[in-house]
Amino acid sequence: MDVFNKCVVNPGPLGKYAKQTEGYFMFPKLEGELSNYMMFEGKKRLVWSLNNYLGLGNHPEVRKADADAAAEWGMAYPMGARMMSGQTKYHEQLEKELADFVGREAAYLLNYGYQGMVSIINAMVDRKDVIVYDSEAHACIIDGMRLHFGKRFVYPHNNMENLERELERATKIVNKTGGGILVITEGVYGMSGDLGKLDEIVKLKKKFNFRLFIDDAHGFGTMGPTGAGTDEHFGLQNEVDLYFGTFAKSMAGIGGFVAAKKEIVKYLQYNMRSQIFAKSLPMPMVIGALKRLELLRSQPEHKDKLWSIVTALQKGLVDAGLNIGNTNSPVTPVFLNGGVPEATQITYDLRENYNIFCSIVAYPVIPKGLIMLRLIPTAIHTLEDVDYTVKTFAEVKRKLENNEYIDEIKVITIE
Numbered sequence: 001m002d003v004f005n006k007c008v009v010n011p012g013p014l015g016k017y018a019k020q021t022e023g024y025f026m027f028p029k030l031e032g033e034l035s036n037y038m039m040f041e042g043k044k045r046l047v048w049s050l051n052n053y054l055g056l057g058n059h060p061e062v063r064k065a066d067a068d069a070a071a072e073w074g075m076a077y078p079m080g081a082r083m084m085s086g087q088t089k090y091h092e093q094l095e096k097e098l099a100d101f102v103g104r105e106a107a108y109l110l111n112y113g114y115q116g117m118v119s120i121i122n123a124m125v126d127r128k129d130v131i132v133y134d135s136e137a138h139a140c141i142i143d144g145m146r147l148h149f150g151k152r153f154v155y156p157h158n159n160m161e162n163l164e165r166e167l168e169r170a171t172k173i174v175n176k177t178g179g180g181i182l183v184i185t186e187g188v189y190g191m192s193g194d195l196g197k198l199d200e201i202v203k204l205k206k207k208f209n210f211r212l213f214i215d216d217a218h219g220f221g222t223m224g225p226t227g228a229g230t231d232e233h234f235g236l237q238n239e240v241d242l243y244f245g246t247f248a249k250s251m252a253g254i255g256g257f258v259a260a261k262k263e264i265v266k267y268l269q270y271n272m273r274s275q276i277f278a279k280s281l282p283m284p285m286v287i288g289a290l291k292r293l294e295l296l297r298s299q300p301e302h303k304d305k306l307w308s309i310v311t312a313l314q315k316g317l318v319d320a321g322l323n324i325g326n327t328n329s330p331v332t333p334v335f336l337n338g339g340v341p342e343a344t345q346i347t348y349d350l351r352e353n354y355n356i357f358c359s360i361v362a363y364p365v366i367p368k369g370l371i372m373l374r375l376i377p378t379a380i381h382t383l384e385d386v387d388y389t390v391k392t393f394a395e396v397k398r399k400l401e402n403n404e405y406i407d408e409i410k411v412i413t414i415e
Ligand SMILES: Cc1ncc(COP(=O)(O)O)c(C=O)c1O
Pocket: 112, 113, 114, 115, 117, 138, 140, 186, 190, 215, 217, 218, 246, 247, 248, 254, 255, 256
């Protein structure tokens, strides 16, 4: 059998929908300046699906820093991996500033958040160790664990009783192997917006011996009094042993970092394969990240504005009778009853008749019978945007309840 056979016969769980959905539901092109309004299919739409939380993506100082750095350095420098020929004082400066910001002794840059996460996990555990992780862990955590030769135990999302049970099992194993336990959770769960129960997990440290690692992709820049993350929000920076943040969301860039005690970061620097065997982040990314971090620290008004939009949006939706689940973060899910056909029609209706562009999720990502519309408020949205969106969502809910989303004509079908 030809290995390429599957590309035609079984293009994968998402790929099988490519023909009907590509360009509209999947791989849509949002054009124009990064903003609350962007062009989609030639029309201006109100966009709620960008993780540009603080609105820095198009901030004039950020754009200038990016452009100046590209003009001065180009995209090539430095050439090679950090360890070989890709080290600069700017990479080190960014690491120092990131570490200070998240209240840790040291930090190390990652070329991409995803690959970085995979490599941190891979470097941190060996076959004697056990990983205990939340069932809603992001794909990068799952992929990191695929490289792990030892045991791994999952606990149902945020279920502390189950976590305790898994820690008991893990403890029995490491008592035999002589290894350790790594617990992995997210700070903010990026789909549902609820927080990892860091306070309760940390309490379990009294009973069990483990290290806690958080993926704070959505919490960095948005959570905590200074925006330093979900562990700052809980006042637990000293208890979270390993901290991961990405530049792909609040920082509106690319890359990421890991932060911890000095000796842990030093170990990772010499053992994360995706960083040892890959080219260093180019200068515009590094200089650009320094500028973004400076704005995070010196202009809290972006976070304040974000939260004023978050509060208005979430309150408005709840007051209008919509179910936003258990979010405690800017991520705002709206749960409705229905399946893939309704999800498809609602998305189409929102985009074509109300000019609202948001992401939509259905089974199997969430339980059967539910649809989730996911809204990401940002500092560049306005209260008028919120008002319009709340009214529209109330209308969509009413239409759904009146069975108005069964009209085949409006539908772009997914097989
Ligand atoms: C929870 C979480 N972890 C990690 C990542 C990966 O980060 P990056 O986009 O920097 O690769 C993402 C998505 O971007 C994410 O949502």
